[in-house]
Amino acid sequence: MPMIKQENATSHGLNKTRKSFAEKFAALTSAFKRVDENFLEELEEILILSDMGVETSAYLIGALRSKVKQEGIEKPEAIRSALTDIIAELLAGDAPNYESPTVMLIVGVNGVGKTTAIGKLAHRFKTQGKQVVLAAGDTFRAAAGEQLAKWGKNANVPVVKHHEGTDPGAVVFDAVQSAKAKNADFLICDTAGRLHNKQNLMEELEKIDRVIGKSWPEAHRTNYLVVDAATGQNALVQAKAFMESVKIDGIILTKLDGTAKGGMACAIKKTLGIPVVYIGVGEKMEDLIPFDADEFASGLL
Secondary structure, X not given: OOOOOHHHHHHHHOHHHHHHHHHHHHHHHHHOOOOOHHHXXXXXXXXXXXXXXXXXXXHHHHHHHHHHHHHOOXXXXXXXXXHHHHHHHHHOOOOOOOOOOEEEEEEOOOOOOHHHHHHHHHXXXXXXXXXXXXXXXXXOOOOHHHHHHHHHHHHOOOEEOOOOXXXXXXXXXXXXXXHHHOOOOEEEEOOOOOOOOHHHHHXXXXXXXXXXXXXXXXXXXXXXXXXXXXXXXXXXXXXHHHHXXXXXOEEEEEOHHHOOOOOHHHHHHHHHOOOEEEEEOOOOOOOEEEOOHHHHHHHHO
């Protein structure tokens, strides 16, 4: 069976978001004969309700207002194309350019799909001919190691794991040694999403970060935060909390196909300055795809 093209997968993943926006936008364009300030104010409210947030929506409308004046846009129907261009520009960023070896630390709260995202990343890199090792660094959630082991088996990559309750730093240290011995291109580390309290969680992440830095200082480092798209604006709160302890290089936005809150990708980029690097658009191994700003903006609107 041929693989679905990425642009089709992105569009499919945004079906619920697009349907929600399209209905409101169609009602708005039919209610106005021309683009004026009232139209823009109504559109801003629609953007806010699409989970782009107040700050991001205000920014987009400000940019749109300037574009309307510069290009003399009068017809409401023409706004869709103009807004698509503005959103694509906001979301634009360089695609990840990995150098071997790379240690990838995957963080996020429980339930957002961290382990699944790791398995799909491993599959993607493996099919590109890369050597991948996984580290089961979430030793606090029951059966987390077994879950990652299943994904490793499906992706045909080795998994380093210890018993439940083991020091995560020890697991990651052993995984580094294994990755070095195998000349791995990627070591992808799972982490706990919740300990006794936020402070404990962040201290564990900082410790793992230090272990990697000391045991494999020559490796390139990438830290990704996994966010469930359905959480909407709560994703910003989660991101800010994790950014206090580890440097976040990118966002993996999961479960996009199951929510109408796809607009929060814009809020993440505008508010935090962190790019979305991968999006989850389904259940299959191939359904974690690289983020493309143009495709996303087109699919969104």
